[in-house]
Amino acid sequence: NAGVMQxxxxxxxxxxxxxxxxxxxxxxxSHVYWYRQLPEEGLKFMVYLQKENIIDxxxxxxxxxxxxxxxxxPSILRIQxxxxxxxxxxxxxxxxxLAGISYNEQFFGPGTRLTVL
Amino acid sequence: xxxxxxxPQSLHVQEGDSTNFTCSxxxxxxxxxxxxxxxxxxxxxxxxxxxxxxxEKKKGRISATLNTKEGYSYLYIKGSxxxxxxxxxxxxxxxxxxxxxxxxxxxLTVNP
Numbered sequence: 141n142a143g144v145m146q147x148x149x150x151x152x153x154x155x156x157x158x159x160x161x162x163x164x165x166x167x168x169x170s171h172v173y174w175y176r177q178l179p180e181e182g183l184k185f186m187v188y189l190q191k192e193n194i195i196d197x198x199x200x201x202x203x204x205x206x207x208x209x210x211x212x213x214p215s216i217l218r219i220q221x222x223x224x225x226x227x228x229x230x231x232x233x234x235x236x237x238l239a240g241i242s243y244n245e246q247f248f249g250p251g252t253r254l255t256v257l
Numbered sequence: 258x259x260x261x262x263x264x265p266q267s268l269h270v271q272e273g274d275s276t277n278f279t280c281s282x283x284x285x286x287x288x289x290x291x292x293x294x295x296x297x298x299x300x301x302x303x304x305x306x307x308x309x310x311x312x313e314k315k316k317g318r319i320s321a322t323l324n325t326k327e328g329y330s331y332l333y334i335k336g337s338x339x340x341x342x343x344x345x346x347x348x349x350x351x352x353x354x355x356x357x358x359x360x361x362x363x364x365l366t367v368n369p
C-alpha cells in the first residue's frame with residue numbers, strides 16, 4: 141500500500157505566478173489535511189477536506205489560497221500570485237474514517253518545498 | 258488558542274544512552290496526543306496516538322506516557338542508536354476538531 145504521495149517535491153515560482161501542489165492520499169483514505177512549515181516554525185494546520193467538501197479551513201490565509209479534493213483525482217492546494225512569504229514546505233496528510241474510532245491517525249506525505257523568487 | 262510546547266529543543270546523546278523529552282499541551286478539552294518521528298527529507302512517521310489519562314504505549318525501544326490532567330506527555334528512548342537521530346514531534350487535538358496542533362519538535366542526535 142503506497143503511502144501519501146505529493147508532487148512536485150520541489151517547486152520554484154516567481155512572484156506573481158501560481159503554485160499548484162498535489163496530494164494523493166493513501167488508498168482507502170477519504171480525508172486529507174494540509175499543513176505548512178514556514179522557516180524556523182513548526183507545522184501549522186491549513187485545511188481539512190473530505191471528498192468534494194471543505195470541512196475546516198480555519199488555518200488558510202484569507203486570500204490567494206484555495207484547496208479542493210474532487211471526487212476523482214488528487215487534492216490540490218492552489219496559491220495564486222505567490223509572494224516570497226509563501227516560501228515554505230507544504231505537507232499533506234490523509235486518514236481513513238473508521239467507525240467506532242474517536243480519533244483519526246494522520247499519515248503524512250514527504251512534502252512539497254515551494255521557493256518563491 | 259492551543260499551544261503545544263516541546264523541550265528540549267535539541268539533544269545530543271551518546272550511543273547506548275537512554276533519553277527522554279517532554280511535550281506539554283493545554284489539558285482543557287483534550288482529545289488526543291500524537292507523537293511523530295521525522296527524519297530529514299522524509300515524511301513524518303506516526304509513532305503513537307494516545308487518548309486516555311495514564312496511557313502508556315511502547316514500540317521497540319521507544320515508549321510514551323500521557324497525563325491529560327496536568328497536560329504533558331513524555332517520550333522515552335532506551336539505549337539510543339544512531340538511527341534514532343531524528344526530530345520528534347508531538348501534536349494535540351481538541352475535542353470536535355481534527356486538526357493537529359504541533360510543537361516545534363525535539364531534534365535528537367545520537368553520536369556513535
